[in-house]
Structures are given as structure tokens and as C-alpha cells.
Amino acid sequence: MIPRSSPFTKREPGLRRAGARRVVALGRAEALLLRRNPMALAVGLGMPLGLTAALQVGQPAAARARVDAADSVIMLAAFALLSVLYYNLVTALVARRQDFVLKRLRAGELSDEEVLAGSALPAAAVAWGQIVIATVAGFVFFGLDAPVNPVLLVAGLILGTVVFALLAAVVATVTRSVEMAQLTAMPVLVLSAVVGVLVRTEDINGPLHVIAQALPMPRVLELLHLGFTGSTSSGGSVGFTATFGHAVTPVIVLLTWAGAARWATRRWFRWEPRG
């Protein structure tokens, strides 16, 4: 019997604070584990930088104008979300499940969402740190202009983080071992790297264009482009106020992805190995 004055039924902010405390406690431990796995850390950190550098150096010198600084940072952000956050989280969730760590966490006070959030926290922090460093380096060394709409920039990163963390949970659901993750993680990874990052959606024609428009990564990039330079998906460039209008569709697409992935996770996520 819970008395009506119980802290559980009334003080919502206190409850949320306790939730944040639990997520941080778990996130700290996960960060220690990430630090003790130099291979995962090196791949996570090296991939976005290496890929971005390789793709930019491949371009003719004349094309590396001021706008390219923004392109590079955005490209790095995409690779960071994919290799640091998404891929890392798929393997981490599968490994923790197979070791019964997730089952133990679930036997305590953490809610299911808090277990997933805590597991994603350090990888997300590393990805964000990388993006911030790249942005600062862009300002200092490569003549990156101040962002047209910082709100959309941050919104794009937050939505991208949430969607790809939840997609990692969905993929972990169908992955039975850490080895298998190298395979099962690929579709989302390759599709997201190709469509949107390597091939811009406006260069895709016909029915494929519609499909590309429905994918999450092109929409994350669209928000980041709007935020950094005000450039729209149709190739134009708009000012601060107009960027919000262009952001509506991508935000809706990303929220839909987040909602669907959250539903699928709640419905099917496995917290312990198959018996």
C-alpha cells in the first residue's frame, strides 16, 4: 500500500532527478568499460576522422571552399553518430545481455529506459565531444562561419543521437552474439553512410528518392545543413527565421523513427540470452 503522500506518486521533478542520477551512475561505469576497451575506442574515434579526411582530401583543391568546412564537420558528425554511438552501442548492448549484465540492471531500481540511456551515455558523450572539437577546429583553422541556426544544429544532433541509439537497441534485439553484431549492424550502417552522406538525396531520382527521404540519416544531415549554413535540401540558402519552416518535415520524420524504434524496443528487446 503506497500512502498518498508517497514521493513516488507526487514529486515528479524529484523522481526525474533520481532517474538522471541512476543513468549517470550507470553511464560512469560504462565509460570506465569503454576506456578499458582501447580497440573499440580507437575504432570509434579513428573512423569518423579518417573517413572525413579521406573523403575531403579526395576532392579537387578548388572545391575545398569555405562551405566545405561545414560539409566536413557535418560529415564527421554523421560518422560519429554511426561508428561511435550506433555501432558501439549495438555491440555493447549485445555483450551486456550475453553476460547477464542487463538482466541484473533490470532487477534493480533502474527503469528499462534508464538502462538503455545509461548504456548509451558514454558513447554519445564521445560522439558529441568529437563533433564539438571538430566544430571548434572548423572555426579556428578552416574558416567555418558561425552557424545560421544553432537551435536546429543542436536539435539535429539530439534527434540523431536518440534515433540511432534506439536503432542500436532494435538491432541488438535480433543479434545473438557480439560476433554476429558485425553483420547485423551493417545494413543501418552502410545505408546511412551511403544515402545522405556519400550520395545526397537530391541526386537520387524516382521512387528511390521517396525512400531516401524517409530514411533517418538524410534528415539528420538536412537539419545540420540548415543549422550550419542555412542551405536547404533543394539547394537554396535561407536565413535564420526561414530555416525553422524547412526543419518541420525532417523533425517529423525523425520523431516518427524515434517513436517506431522505441515501440519496437519495448515490444521485442531481449534482456537476457535465449535460454
Added chain:
Amino acid sequence: MTGPASDARDLSNVIEVRDLHRRYGGSRRGFDAVRGVTFSVRKGELFALLGTNGAGKTSTVEVLEGLAPATSGSVRVLGHDPFSGRRHVRPHTGVVLQQGGLSADLTVSETLTMWAGTLTSPRPVEEAMDLVNLAGRARVAVKQLSGGERRRLDLALAIVGRPSLLFLDEPTAGLDPESRVATWALVRHLLDEDTTVLLTTHYLEEAAELADRLAIMHAGRIVRSGTPAEVARTEPARVTFALDTAAAALPLPQLPQSASVSRDIRSGMAFVTITTPDLQPTLALLLAWAQDEDVLLRDLHARPASLQEAFLALAADTASDAQRQGAA
């Protein structure tokens, strides 16, 4: 600790299970692991669930821990449904799972610090390490701990939140005798502090040692329950003695009908075993006879059945039942 559920703990059973069923898989190819289990656990007692592998102990306990929903039946833990009302129950429960679920690359103190950080009112981490005798291993990685040390760390995690209800799923599996006795001492200490404990174990002497009441499960059902003494009493007591050659020739006295006698003649001596549900009258008749006939009962032993004997007899019964069913 006074928590939101303390009223409920004082008023009623800490755990109430009625007609619990748990089914794995679909309705067609699924499997009924728990088939109508009913029991309750009172505040401050240790209740043990015993049974062979696959009897349904862990499947039952997982429902009580709130890790899985019941397929049907009603379950109340501290006055709440442990699955849907998990956030009301969890601040008051501690759990030792059958599989540890510890991260191999964290140290003992990092593991405890993480876990304590997720709890409402944790003990200091040092205190928890002291309680399970792991203080000297604080900075050692989990992967370097022995099996027994890991099990003690499991126990530390379970009690660091000062739970009023503790679930221990085979807490001493793989422990050496010394650690097992130390774990028993800790559990007794927690019981003294009014903690309620639900224990599953393979070790019958552990249940006999610790349990106030117990239930034996087989094939998803409870087949016996009561205090350890009550359950042991379902098996007959046993009297054994040896007779010299001369005495061996004498007929034994008339014993109660329920008693059965077996004799084993070796090198002229008769080794006699009497099994009887009525130990005292049997023994009285036997002693009177020995007095009258001036017979020496060598190595006389008389004792009630142990929990172990009751359990083994039950397991043998149910196994032959299963065989008969399989043959039919």
C-alpha cells in the same frame, strides 16, 4: 528503514502467490514452467524453495522479482504487483540472480559504486564490502575474482540497498564450505535485522539450517511445504542397532504395524534397521524387549528422517511416477 511499503509489511504477508502459472513460448509449442503455485512468505522469515533442476524455482522467483509477468494467477510483493508496480517494489528488494551479471572489467568497488548510485538509500560501499568480507579485494577486477568471491560480490550488490526483502537464487552455488558458512552467518544477521528472505537452493542442509518454512517444487508444482521438521517428518524415522550371534537368534518384539524391519547378517552379527513413522513407541517396545531379554543393542541409533531423506524419497517417487506415465 521506513519506506512507502512499510505499512503493508507490518500488516500482511510480504509475498503472496496464488495459483501462479508461467508459460514460455506460444500457446502451441510453449512450455508450462510453473503450473499453479500458491504460497505466502511472512515478514521476517526465511522461506526456501527447493526442487530438482527444472522444477520451476527460478521461473517462480523471476516473477516475484518482477523480471517477468505471470501468465496467470496473482502475485503480490510488499502489497504490489512486482511487474507492473516495479518502481514501488524495487527500492525495498535486493536480488542475487543465478547468473551474476557482473561486468568483468570493473573492479569490486567500481561495481558496487555503480550499483549504489542507482539505489534510493544505499549503504556506504565500504560497509557492503565489509559485510561480505571483500574489503581487501576492492581494487581487483571482477574477472580476476574467484567464483566464491564473485558470489560474495553478488550478495554485496543485493544488500547494498538495505532491502527489507531479499531474493537469493542459489546464493552459495560454487562456494567453498567456509564461504558458505560465512554467507549463512550474514543471512542470519540480516534476518535478525528483520529482513525477509526468499531462498532457492540445491543444498538441503542449507534450507534445513536457515529456513523457517520451505516448499519443495516438482514439475512446476509445490509437492510439499511446511517447516523443515514438518517436511522431514513425512518420511519415517530410523532405528539402527547390531545384535551379537546369540541375540540375533531371538525373535524381535512385536512392533507397531507401521514399522518395518530389515536384517543384514554379516560375520555372525545381525545389523538391524527399523523404519517407523512412530519413533517413540517403537523405541519403547524395543528397549523394553532388550531389558527383558538382557540383550545388548550395539551402536544403537534412533533419529527422525532428515530433510535430505524426505527430499530424495520425494524425488524418487516423482521420478517413478513420471516413468509410469511415460510407459502408459
